[in-house]
Amino acid sequence: MHELSVALEIRRIAEARLARSELPQLSAVGVEVGDDSGIEPENLRFCLEAVFAEPPFRGARPVLERLGGDVLRVAYLEVDDGCPDH
Amino acid sequence: MAVRTIEVRERVMARNDALAGGVRARLRDAGVVALNLVSSPGSGKTALLERTLGALGGELEMAVITGDVQTQNDADRLARHTDRLVQAVVTGGACHLDALQIETALEAIDLARTRLLFIENVGNLVCPASWDLGEAAKVVVFSVTEGEDKPLKYPKMFREASYAVLNKIDLLPHLDFDVAAALANARSVNPALRFFQTSARTGEGLAGWFAFLRAQAGAGAPA
Numbered sequence: 001m002h003e004l005s006v007a008l009e010i011r012r013i014a015e016a017r018l019a020r021s022e023l024p025q026l027s028a029v030g031v032e033v034g035d036d037s038g039i040e041p042e043n044l045r046f047c048l049e050a051v052f053a054e055p056p057f058r059g060a061r062p063v064l065e066r067l068g069g070d071v072l073r074v075a076y077l078e079v080d081d082g083c084p085d086h
Numbered sequence: 087m088a089v090r091t092i093e094v095r096e097r098v099m100a101r102n103d104a105l106a107g108g109v110r111a112r113l114r115d116a117g118v119v120a121l122n123l124v125s126s127p128g129s130g131k132t133a134l135l136e137r138t139l140g141a142l143g144g145e146l147e148m149a150v151i152t153g154d155v156q157t158q159n160d161a162d163r164l165a166r167h168t169d170r171l172v173q174a175v176v177t178g179g180a181c182h183l184d185a186l187q188i189e190t191a192l193e194a195i196d197l198a199r200t201r202l203l204f205i206e207n208v209g210n211l212v213c214p215a216s217w218d219l220g221e222a223a224k225v226v227v228f229s230v231t232e233g234e235d236k237p238l239k240y241p242k243m244f245r246e247a248s249y250a251v252l253n254k255i256d257l258l259p260h261l262d263f264d265v266a267a268a269l270a271n272a273r274s275v276n277p278a279l280r281f282f283q284t285s286a287r288t289g290e291g292l293a294g295w296f297a298f299l300r301a302q303a304g305a306g307a308p309a
Contacts, residue, residue, distance in 0.1 A: 002181050002213035009098050017094055027089065031098075038216045038242050070242075072099060072216075077092045084088070 003039060006072070007047035011057075013074050023056040028078035030063045034071035041066060102217060105185035109192065109220025116197040119302045120205060122221035124243060126236070127209030129229040130253040132160045133286035134295075135204055139167035142296060146303045147199050151175060151191045152206040153183040160206060171195070182213040185220055201303040211240040222302075223248040230254050230263040237272040244275045249282070251295065256285035 014026060029048065033041050041064050048062035065075065097103070113120050123131045135150060142148065151173040152160040161174035173191040175183060188205065195203070205221060207214040215224075226247035228236050231254055237244040244250070250272055252265065265283070272279055282298065284291040 002216065005180060005182070005184070005213075006098055009101065012101075013094065013096055013098070017092060017096075030094075036242065038212060072097065074094045074096050074098060076094055079090045079092065081088045081090070 003043040003047045004051075006039060006044060007051045010048060010074055011051045014052075014057075014060075014077055017077060018079065020056075022079050024058050025079045025081055026052070026057055026060040026077060027080040028061045028063050030065065030075040030078070032065050032067050032071050032073045032075050034067050034069040036068075036070040037072040038070075039072060099216065099218070102185045105189055106218035106220040109185055109188050110222075112192065113197070113203065113220060113222075116200070118197055118200050118203050119305065120203040120219070120221040121249075121302070122205045122207055122214075122219050122224045123227055124207045124211070124214045124224055124247065125209060125227035125229075126211045126232065129209070129227045129232065130286050131206050131209070131227050132163055134227065134251065134253060134284065135164055135206060136167050137286045137289065137292060138204075138296070138299065139164060141292070142299060143168050146201055146299065148202045148204065149173075149195045149200045150204045150206065151183075151188065151195075153177060153187070153208045155179060155181070155208060164206075170199075177208060181208055181210050182217050183207050183219055184217050188219045202299060211236070211243045215240075215243040215246045225249045225251060227251045227253055228268075230257055230261055230265070230268075234264050234268040235271055237268070237275045241275045244272055244279065247276065247279065249298075250279050251282045251284055253284050253286055255283050256288045256290060 033039050045062050052060040125131050149170055150164050153175045154160055155177050158174035161172040165172045173194055175187050175191055205219055224247040226243055282295045284295055
């Protein structure tokens with residue numbers, strides 16, 4: 001039930017970690033979700049897709065990794081600048 | 087495409103936990119013991135607090151923060167049993183209180199005149215287990231009209247709690263509820279749980295709860 005609150009906090013973490021110009025370039029958000037974290041992963045995925053569909057984001061893809069224990073952590077952010085590889 | 091991966095490794099609850107740490111330090115410095123009452127809806131948290139305020143209000147300095155998704159009905163009920171301001175937090179849809187809401191609510195509470203602070207969380211046995219509010223302890227309230235297996239169905243909440251109140255015991259003669267099984271289930275999840283068995287309606291068992299609260303209030307007093 002509280003997955004939306006968690007998704008909004010993940011969005012806040014992403015905003016804090018990225019420069020303003022990078023926000024629309026965020027392509028994936030890696031989140032570690034423990035089996036005992038109290039989070040229903042598919043519900044969290046739904047909420048993340050919703051909050052990252054809003055500007056300035058352009059639909060970053062949530063990548064959830066199931067782990068043991070109660071971990072709930074943003075593991076990484078993936079930014080795609082849209083430019084060809086150097 | 088040039089894809090760059092930024093390692094973050096940040097706990098999602100880190101910000102809430104930092105705020106909760108600040109609340110906990112503030113309460114400790116003021117000599118206030120905060121108890122976070124959590125339960126499913128309808129277990130009798132508000133009735134238990136009504137009884138508590140009515141019986142101990144003249145003896146212990148107590149304050150209350152209530153959390154509800156909508157309405158401040160619980161705060162209004164409790165205000166009839168105390169001359170202290172009962173702080174109502176309406177979450178507007180959120181299924182739990184968070185540390186920022188408690189930090190904000192504390193602004194209206196005279197901590198110098200408070201030894202015990204009750205936080206009546208949103209009725210929900212799932213989400214409030216994940217949010218540290220800066221409390222000294224969580225008290226999980228469940229009732230004999232619920233199943234004996236509540237602790238097994240909601241283990242995180244019973245693990246997070248230090249105390250458990252089994253309420254509505256006046257209804258036991260009318261139900262098939264197995265108290266021993268319920269307590270065994272709770273202990274299997276959290277062997278350290280301390281239990282109270284109460285009826286907020288008749289007052290049965292409340293003496294032990296009140297004695298516990300008196301001890302808590304004394305323990306939290308500044309040296």
